[in-house]
Amino acid sequence: MSQLPDVPLDGLYGDAIMDHYRNPRRRSPLPNADIESHELNPFCGDEITLRMKLGADGRVEAVSSVSQGCSIIQASASMMAELMTGQMLSALKERSQKFRSMMRGESLAEDDLKGLGDLLALLVVRRYPVRIKCALLPWLALEEGIEKMASDGVRLYPKNEGI
Amino acid sequence: MTTTSGTFDVARIREDFPLLKQTVNGKPLVYLDNAATSQKPQSMIDALVRYYTTENSNVHRGVHTLSQLATDDYEAARTKVRKFINAAEDHELIYVRGTTEGINLVAQTFGRQNIGQGDEIIISTMEHHSNIVPWQILCEEKGAQLKVVPINDSGELLIDEYEKLLSPRTKLVSIVHQSNALGTINPMEAIIEMAHSRGVPVLVDGAQSIPHMTIDVQKMGCDFFVFSGHKLFGPTGIGILYGKAEYLNAMPPYQAGGEMIRSVSFEKTTYNVLPHKFEAGTPNIAGAIGLGAAIDYLNDLGMERINTYEKELLDYGTDCLSRIEGLKIIGTAKEKGGILSFVLGDIHPHDIGTILDTQGIAIRTGHHCAQPVMQRFGIPATARASLAFYNTKAEIDSLVEGIDRVLEVFS
Numbered sequence: 377m378s379q380l381p382d383v384p385l386d387g388l389y390g391d392a393i394m395d396h397y398r399n400p401r402r403r404s405p406l407p408n409a410d411i412e413s414h415e416l417n418p419f420c421g422d423e424i425t426l427r428m429k430l431g432a433d434g435r436v437e438a439v440s441s442v443s444q445g446c447s448i449i450q451a452s453a454s455m456m457a458e459l460m461t462g463q464m465l466s467a468l469k470e471r472s473q474k475f476r477s478m479m480r481g482e483s484l485a486e487d488d489l490k491g492l493g494d495l496l497a498l499l500v501v502r503r504y505p506v507r508i509k510c511a512l513l514p515w516l517a518l519e520e521g522i523e524k525m526a527s528d529g530v531r532l533y534p535k536n537e538g539i
Numbered sequence: 540m541t542t543t544s545g546t547f548d549v550a551r552i553r554e555d556f557p558l559l560k561q562t563v564n565g566k567p568l569v570y571l572d573n574a575a576t577s578q579k580p581q582s583m584i585d586a587l588v589r590y591y592t593t594e595n596s597n598v599h600r601g602v603h604t605l606s607q608l609a610t611d612d613y614e615a616a617r618t619k620v621r622k623f624i625n626a627a628e629d630h631e632l633i634y635v636r637g638t639t640e641g642i643n644l645v646a647q648t649f650g651r652q653n654i655g656q657g658d659e660i661i662i663s664t665m666e667h668h669s670n671i672v673p674w675q676i677l678c679e680e681k682g683a684q685l686k687v688v689p690i691n692d693s694g695e696l697l698i699d700e701y702e703k704l705l706s707p708r709t710k711l712v713s714i715v716h717q718s719n720a721l722g723t724i725n726p727m728e729a730i731i732e733m734a735h736s737r738g739v740p741v742l743v744d745g746a747q748s749i750p751h752m753t754i755d756v757q758k759m760g761c762d763f764f765v766f767s768g769h770k771l772f773g774p775t776g777i778g779i780l781y782g783k784a785e786y787l788n789a790m791p792p793y794q795a796g797g798e799m800i801r802s803v804s805f806e807k808t809t810y811n812v813l814p815h816k817f818e819a820g821t822p823n824i825a826g827a828i829g830l831g832a833a834i835d836y837l838n839d840l841g842m843e844r845i846n847t848y849e850k851e852l853l854d855y856g857t858d859c860l861s862r863i864e865g866l867k868i869i870g871t872a873k874e875k876g877g878i879l880s881f882v883l884g885d886i887h888p889h890d891i892g893t894i895l896d897t898q899g900i901a902i903r904t905g906h907h908c909a910q911p912v913m914q915r916f917g918i919p920a921t922a923r924a925s926l927a928f929y930n931t932k933a934e935i936d937s938l939v940e941g942i943d944r945v946l947e948v949f950s
Binding site: 388389419420421422444445446447448504506507510 | 887890893906913919949
């Protein structure tokens with residue numbers, strides 16, 4: 377019955393999450409984006425619009441991540457946006473899948489954990505099962521955007537790397 | 540928690556509800572999500588256990604003893620419901636799964652039969668999705684139009700606007716008695732009178748009103764009244780559609796199968812009489828018996844006393860919450876039931892809900908299946924504490940302390 381009563385609230389509402397919630401990164405509008413994707417959770421009204429601009433080498437050059445909703449989606453959207461710049465879409469897709477498995481409770485290798493940066497702070501959300509979907513919504517938008525690009529024939533992988 | 544209010548001994552009443560004795564997250568449970576579903580008295584739980592332990596069999600089918608006993612109890616529960624809402628006849632009460640199914644039944648039978656191209660159905664801004672979408676689907680199918688009565692900033696229906704919407708094309712008015720998101724209690728008698736003077740029937744969504752006040756469908760004058768058992772301290776999966784016999788008799792069947800027929804041949808099938816015409820298949824027998832037991836329990840307490848106590852509780856809650864800086868109550872109608880919907884600065888209701896949960900306090904957060912209400916107030920969601928007669932002032936104090944904790948975390 378009890379939902380891990382030993383979890384102190386300041387775990388969920390700890391410094392990293394509250395910092396991203398209060399000062400969300402990459403929220404400015406991004407005109408001329410190459411990719412735009414949008415996700416909505418109709419049950420709670422959580423919403424994210426993600427825009428990306430790609431450089432000539434296929435790497436993410438600029439990001440706009442605008443979310444509405446609770447502290448968790450806003451923090452997750454901000455943390456995600458922060459680590460996107462300079463990345464190939466293939467690497468982002470992989471990172472998204474790793475993040476999602478982490479949130480589902482799977483344990484990750486140490487290298488993978490390191491690559492997640494501030495996102496590790498969201499680990500605590502696993503202890504509040506109904507809130508996990510809040511943390512995942514921005515990533516669904518990211519993967520949807522990548523899928524769109526892939527179906528448009530955009531290169532996801534760096535040159536010299538086979539698929 | 541020895542709260543005694545006049546002769547309404549809440550501490551003793553709470554003893555009847557085993558779930559309320561639990562702790563959640565190490566704290567005594569403060570259950571303030573009664574508009575979503577209510578907790579169950581032991582006598583109701585016992586009725587379900589007794590039925591399955593000693594009586595389980597099918598109804599209206601067998602000549603054997605158990606089938607007779609089950610049929611008797613199933614039908615006795617219908618009589619209990621009839622008396623509880625003062626309907627004229629037992630057969631005007633149709634067992635359904637809940638409010639949603641009751642409204643869909645009327646939309647798919649009365650609606651499809653009587654509403655055509657260019658006709659109009661009137662609902663209001665404060666409807667639950669279950670009293671919007673069935674009518675939208677019907678309107679789309681028939682080329683009919685949905686007309687929506689607006690509300691003011693307090694969340695009260697604009698009766699003048701409603702009267703203007705009534706037109707020669709209006710074929711049905713379907714309005715909620717008490718709003719689940721705002722708590723507003725609508726003046727049903729006036730609404731019904733205006734419709735009837737133009738020959739328009741009225742459906743009343745009573746899901747949120749019936750757990751808290753005396754319902755008299757004949758005095759109210761409604762043509763249909765629907766509600767759910769689980770919000771009335773009964774089991775899930777059972778509800779009631781009350782309809783005036785003249786309407787129910789004229790309506791075509793909803794679902795087809797066993798029980799609802801009089802005779803079947805491949806050439807022609809004739810339908811059974813009310814209420815069986817609308818009860819195809821093996822019904823929720825245990826649910827009906829449980830609903831009857833819940834009504835017995837409520838009758839023992841007395842709906843008038845429940846109503847008086849809950850008003851006192853709502854006044855106390857409104858007063859306490861209003862003192863919290865940055866808190867805004869959404870829904871401040873003069874006539875209001877025990878709903879405290881609120882927003883707290885720019886803190887998202889989900890964050891409020893999670894922090895309260897860690898204090899053992901259960902509230903609902905979100906749009907409450909009433910998105911048009913949220914749009915009307917320009918907010919994505921609210922936090923909602925909803926009261927029942929087993930709640931106490933001490934629990935409202937806990938809510939206030941919980942909200943203080945939210946403010947601390949987000950300070």
